[in-house]
Amino acid sequence: MNEPTRLRATPAASTDHGDDTRTAMSGATIRRAFLDHVFYTQGKLPGHASGNDLYQALAHTVRDRLVQRWISTAETYQSQPSRTVAYLSAEFLMGPHLGNNLVNLGIFDDARAAMASLDLDLDEILAQEVEPGLGNGGLGRLAACFMDSLASLEIPALGYGIRYEYGIFQQSIIDGMQVESTDTWLRNGNPWEIQRSEWAVQVRLGGHTEHYTDDRGHYRVRWVPAKTVHGVPFDSPILGYQVNTVNTLRLWRAEATEAFDFHTFNRGDYLGAVNKKVTSENLTKVLYPNDETQQGKELRLEQQYFFVACSLQDMLRLLSKQGLPVTSFHEKFAVQLNDTHPAIGIAELMRLLVDDHGVAWPEAWHVTRHAFAYTNHTLLPEALEQWPLELFGRILPRHLEIIYEINARFLDEVRIRFYGDESRLTRLSLINEHGQRNVRMANLACLGSHTINGVAELHSRLMREDVLKDVYEMWPDKFTNVTNGVTPRRWIALSNPRMTRLVTEAIGDGWIRDLDQIRALEPYADDAAFRERWYDVRRENKRDLAKLVRENTGVVIDPDSMFDVMVKRIHEYKRQHLAVLHIIALYHRIKSDPHADITPRTFLFGGKAAPGYHYAKLMIRFVTSVADVVNNDPQVRDRLKVVFLPNFNVTYGQRIYPAADLSEQISLAGKEASGTGNMKFAMNGAITIGTMDGANIELRDAIGADFFFPFGLNAAEVYALKAAGYRPATFYESNPELRAVIDLIQHGFFSKGxxxxxxxxxxxxxxxxxxxxxxxxxxxxxxxxxxxxxxxDRTRWQRMSILSSARSGRFSSDRAIREYADRIWRVEPVPVCLLHRASGQVQGAQQAGEGGFSERCGS
Incomplete structure (x- = not known):
């Protein structure tokens, strides 16, 4: 739809329809507002509107319907002394906004009807949205789900992150290999964000510190930076499901304090005139720059500090606006560190309190430790961030001094608590003294937080017993578990409308707000007529996915084959290559015995490898090379198909999860913290094959052992085998099928010799x-x-599929957020009343009419 599109209607007249009707939710009002935006916002005659014009017009139409709720939410939070969650995350993988907002407003069908009345297809308009690729995978997608649930549960919250100009790279497969290109997600603008230049802050970097005594005789430190950049906030509304609450996602962009040097330009140095602008804006240019180089490491540390420094200053601004002292920071804000990326915030808050506001160290430390909580997302020691001391001190000299001071006071506690245990001092220290000296960000996050949580029961246990064992023995009361969850609004209601209609017809629509209610679907697993309708829904989803695969890869797949799916970040521990070994084993069986009983399968892979992770990129080439052989062998191609779908993202996920038959969750036990793809698959009726790793264990327990296919070593067996001296060649030598598989690879069968x-x-x-x-x-x-x-066994499989969905309620992010709110943040819901846009007075339920959910106000 990039060509101009002919509409049947002209823009509405500019008549003022009144405060309530202008943003009403009826199809007629949506249609009128949409035409207005085509004309007045996009500046096009309806008959000349491009696909992007139509998307922008509908997006602005929907955003208009959010703004009253957004402003009402901000005013409610300003007027009430409620505690606010500040969610700090380097990634927010939100996915497309338009469809999700239509679902949460409850006007998806009205919007479809309004577009149909203009001879337009809503699905085609939705497809025009460029996905904001501001994350790499599970971490960013979890943050997005949490923002949805925070708003849906009416919990005051701000999401803080980085407005990367270029998001996660676009992935192409050329000659079987991953090729990265720039993700220009902002090329057509972003209709959902509002720039808030008036709330810009300054962030300092580099330089040195000066120590002095002030006029009252107090010891003070002044940070003299080498450079200063502006942090400019861009706000996006995050609407809850059928509530008035619209929380804010605030992303920061770096700008130069002086963007253009006029005198340098006049001297003829045209590049030098904009040098400060270029170097400053590099801070927020790219998501996760390759840190194999020294410059890459510097940029990543500067990025992390930049968004945390901006966010904490913003919180202090909000505190001041409410007339509250800085020492009440921890009473107003519950600050959640989503992994170690924002952990520098602990040292930054200390700097702001001690240096800028003159708070005594003991009180500042009390405020800091009661403000922060830390979510650990990994069991891989190499994933716990460490920064070289020289690099850290050069970029953040004052923070290094603060970390030294925190560490000195902390180690005094450790010496007393664990008298004579010098090795424990070494392990717990914020400074890693082995080899190149480093600052340990995970240790800082643990020390400066009141609560540390893992993201699945097994992960939390292994975290206590292994990765953070010393911290646990120091503060066992700090540790807890909150198993991850995903939002059913995007991952069922939006992604799987056929299933949504079928389930709602059977049990009502309450499950969209409270996924525990989907348990009422269980009896339908034994209803033959319902099972047949369930099968029809799933087959239509598979047909849609087959069409997508054909359009993007040219590979034709059979919707009647089993769709065996593994989509996630490409990494050795996730073991995509184990799935490929199984494919080769099936291929070998067919070639050895053409009449072998092999269930027809389509193996679908998707995911991105980090640009500098060469082994992971080789794994992608392994998948595509095996696919080339299998798909082109006439003897097997009707029984096995292998597809690597390039550029897996949220948009593709919305098509893939509802169509999958088998969900592959096959990481080595003890390596996956949780996983959330496993939850999305299960909610949509896929059956799981998996190791006893991460949240798979809880998934099996919830769905039932008879409806989950477990295999492999458990975490204890993994540790035991490694301790005994794992020798992989032994398995190769003793298993003829494995030996045949490896030999095919060794002899170049899948690499043209x-x-x-x-x-x-x-x-x-x-x-x-x-x-x-x-x-x-x-x-x-x-x-x-x-x-x-x-x-x-079709009956058995469909029954399993229905029960997988019916028993997935525990894995809603709503449940996870309730646990955070009750046990970690100690925050309460704050219902929002709609305000009249002219007077600012509360609108009653009668006034709100069809335009809102204000009857919930005060509930």
């Missing part, structure tokens, strides 16, 4: 195999046979 292509892969497996693929191979292949037998 070039054995060197995958040598790092097979040699790594035979010699090291850090994620123990060979140890789990036999169990995995055997379990996949059980999966095939189950899929062959």
């Amino acid at each position: 070039d054995a060197a292509v995958f040598r790092p892969l097979f040699e790594g497996l035979l010699q090291h195999d850090p994620y123990m693929l060979l140890a789990d191979f036999a169990s995995y292949v055997h379990c996949q046979q059980d999966v095939s037998h189950a899929y062959g």
